[in-house]
Amino acid sequence: MTKKKLAIIASRGTLDWAYPPLILASTAAALGYEVRIFFTFYGLKLLEKKLDLRVTSLGNPAMPMPISLPVMVQTLPGMEMLMTQMMKGKMKKKGVVDIEELRNLCVEAEVQMLACQMTIDLFEFKRENLIEHAKPGGAATFFEFAGVSDVNLFM
């Protein structure tokens, strides 16, 4: 039986948006899919050895908040750190896996990770700061796999 294939484009680099591609990738791998993720633009942040992912309510009015804060207050220094800490605390309490552990599970499950070469150049990422498992490549490399995939997702 040939394996089904899942191709994902991960384009966002915030703590909340780090989850969907890695949850779906790890789950698909567990279901027997061959999975490849193309990390491009801010998504490249998810490949850094030392993960520093944050979340903010700015520009995201849908983010549930314990109390409603005026936008002016949300812009104050330290708010992003505070919200990130609160989000991490909430995730831990609800049994949501730590993002680094989830990424490790993806690596273990042989989810292939393609790091957008153009983004590496554009934002001056250092190859040695990205996890070994990630392989640099471009759009054409992604389509080699995406073109023969059963499911393609953009996130």
Place this chain on the structure above:
Amino acid sequence: MDGLEKYMEEFDEELDTSGLNCPMPILKAKKAISSLSAGQILRVISTDPGSLKDFQAFAKQTGHELLEAREDNSIFFYLLKKRDS
């Protein structure tokens, strides 16, 4: 846990994922079942309400047989029989 006697079915390996949320029960179950031989049975315990549908879907897509799925006081019990490879 009092109700446990009710679930003393035969199984070869047990995996307790209590407190863990999606997708961890499935990921851990996949790992655990990989280490079993064909025909052996894995019992999974989960507190994730979403796991009920997920384990049915997992079984359907992987070919492992879901012998039982039960809920008792918001705790879910699954019996998965590893498929022949």
